[in-house]
Amino acid sequence: MSTKVEPRRLTTAPRLSDRVFRGVVTAGGLTSLAILGLISFFLYSKSQDVFTTFGWSFVKDVQWIPDDGTTMSTGHYGIGAMLVGTVITSLIALAVGVPIAVGLALFLTQYAPNWLRTPLALLIDLMASIPSVVYGLWGFFVLMPHAVYWAKLLHKYLGWIPLFDVPAPIFDRSPFIAGLVLSIMIIPIVTAISREVFNQAPRDRIEAAYALGATKWAAIRAVVLPHGKAGVIGGAMLGLGRALGETVAVYMVLNLAFDINWHILQSAGGSVASLIVNKFGEATTFEVQGLMAAGLVLFILTLVVNLLADLVVRFTGKGA
Numbered sequence: 001m002s003t004k005v006e007p008r009r010l011t012t013a014p015r016l017s018d019r020v021f022r023g024v025v026t027a028g029g030l031t032s033l034a035i036l037g038l039i040s041f042f043l044y045s046k047s048q049d050v051f052t053t054f055g056w057s058f059v060k061d062v063q064w065i066p067d068d069g070t071t072m073s074t075g076h077y078g079i080g081a082m083l084v085g086t087v088i089t090s091l092i093a094l095a096v097g098v099p100i101a102v103g104l105a106l107f108l109t110q111y112a113p114n115w116l117r118t119p120l121a122l123l124i125d126l127m128a129s130i131p132s133v134v135y136g137l138w139g140f141f142v143l144m145p146h147a148v149y150w151a152k153l154l155h156k157y158l159g160w161i162p163l164f165d166v167p168a169p170i171f172d173r174s175p176f177i178a179g180l181v182l183s184i185m186i187i188p189i190v191t192a193i194s195r196e197v198f199n200q201a202p203r204d205r206i207e208a209a210y211a212l213g214a215t216k217w218a219a220i221r222a223v224v225l226p227h228g229k230a231g232v233i234g235g236a237m238l239g240l241g242r243a244l245g246e247t248v249a250v251y252m253v254l255n256l257a258f259d260i261n262w263h264i265l266q267s268a269g270g271s272v273a274s275l276i277v278n279k280f281g282e283a284t285t286f287e288v289q290g291l292m293a294a295g296l297v298l299f300i301l302t303l304v305v306n307l308l309a310d311l312v313v314r315f316t317g318k319g320a
Contacts, residue, residue: 036303039299040296040299040300043292043293043295043296043299044296046288046289046292047289047290047292047293047295047296049072049286049289050072050077050289050290050292050293051293053072053073054077054078057078058077058078058079058290058293058297059078059079059080059083059297060080061076061077061078061079061080062078062080062081062258062259062260063076063077063078063258064076064077064078064079064258064275064279064290065077066279066284066287067284067286067287068284069284069285069286071286072286072289072290075286075287075290077287077290077293079272079275079293079294079297080260081257081258081259081260081261081270082258082270082271082272082274082275082294083272083297083301084260084261085175085254085260085261085269085270085271086244086271086272086273086298086301088175088179088261088262088264088269089175089178089179089182089243089250089254089269089271090179090182090240090243090244091179092175092176092178092179092180092182092183092264093179093180093182093183093185093186093239093240093243094183094186094236094239094240094243095179095183096179096180096183097182097183097184097185097186097187097190097239098186098190098232098236098239100183100187101186101187101189101190101191101194101235101239102190102191102194102232104124104187104191104194104195105190105191105194105195105198106194106198106220106224108120108121108124108191108195109195109198109199109224110198110216110220110224111216121195124187124188124191124192125188125192126188127184127187127188128188128189128192132185132246132248132249133248133249133252135181135184135185135249136181136248136250136251136252136253137252138181139177139178139180139181139184139249139252139253140252140253143177143180143181143253144172144173144177144253147176147177147180148171148172148177151166151171151174151176151177151265152171154176154265155171155265162262162263163262163263163264164263164264164265165263165265166263166265166266167263167266168266168267170266170267171265171266171267172255172267173253173254173255173267174254174255174264174265174266174268174269175254175261175264175266175269176264176265177253177254178249178250178253178254178269178271179264181249181250181253182242182243182246182249182250185242185243185246185249186239186240186242186243187239189235189238189239189242190232190235190236190238190239191235192235193231193232193234193235193238194228194231194232194235196231197227197228197230197231197232198224198227198228198231200227200228201223201224201227201228202223202227205223206219206223206224209222209223230313230314231313233309233312233313234309234312234313237305237306237308237309237312237313238309240305240309241302241305241306241309244273244298244301244302244305245273245298245302246271246273247273247274247276247277248277250271250273250274251273251274251277251278254269254270254271254274255267255268255269256269256270256275256278257269257270258270272294272295272297272298273298275291275294276291276294276295279291
């Protein structure tokens with residue numbers, strides 16, 4: 001008579017160090033969520049009167065008229081023009097900065113000699129630690145004179161395109177110049193992430209491409225770029241988040257105007273962050289609530305961008 005042998009269960013109890021690490025990581029994640037929740041609650045509690053008074057018009061209207069200090073209804077607050085300006089300058093930064101950052105990452109990982117790779121990577125990473133006010137001063141005194149000349153060239157040869165048309169011949173402190181400054185600021189972020197994902201490209205597939213007679217660029221195009229596509233998109237979205245929330249640098253190189261400006265070379269525009277830093281020092285009590293509401297809208301916009309970035313990375317990563 002045979003006896004039935006129960007299968008043995010193999011279990012591995014986590015070590016103390018694993019449990020501690022898990023607890024620390026979990027606490028860090030929950031703390032981040034709690035901080036985000038507290039920030040959103042604080043902004044909403046300080047600005048709910050604005051949404052009650054103006055409603056949806058606060059987001060779509062372009063007028064910003066301060067109140068007289070008695071009631072909020074004596075003024076009118078709308079950030080529609082600032083939202084459009086924020087998106088325009090951020091898209092210009094992506095269009096200029098991302099190709100440069102990806103090119104730098106490819107050079108560092110595929111072409112640069114060893115003696116140059118480490119110092120150049122450290123120099124690019126060091127750019128991320130430069131304060132935004134320094135970028136603003138550099139953009140105002142150094143970049144702007146050259147950028148005005150580039151803007152005039154764009155207007156001369158591409159002025160038939162409405163985007164590059166300039167109703168008045170004033171080219172300084174434009175969304176174009178602000179976008180160029182932002183592009184320099186996002187290059188370290190995009191470069192660092194792109195460099196990491198390019199370094200993780202499967203070496204055996206690259207060598208197989210060389211064995212089949214592919215050139216270096218053909219191997220990069222067939223192996224490295226498809227493998228790092230999701231990482232590049234994620235880095236670009238992180239750079240977009242940096243550009244959306246940048247304050248001082250944009251304030252110093254962009255002429256604030258409460259009107260939607262689709263002409264990127266014209267000296268008029270704005271962003272939500274530059275609006276806040278421009279108005280906060282002299283704002284009335286009710287205008288401060290309007291600025292808090294603008295900060296809440298920018299906060300939500302940044303969260304939505306990060307959520308979309310996560311979805312895009314997940315979707316594109318499947319085919320990498």
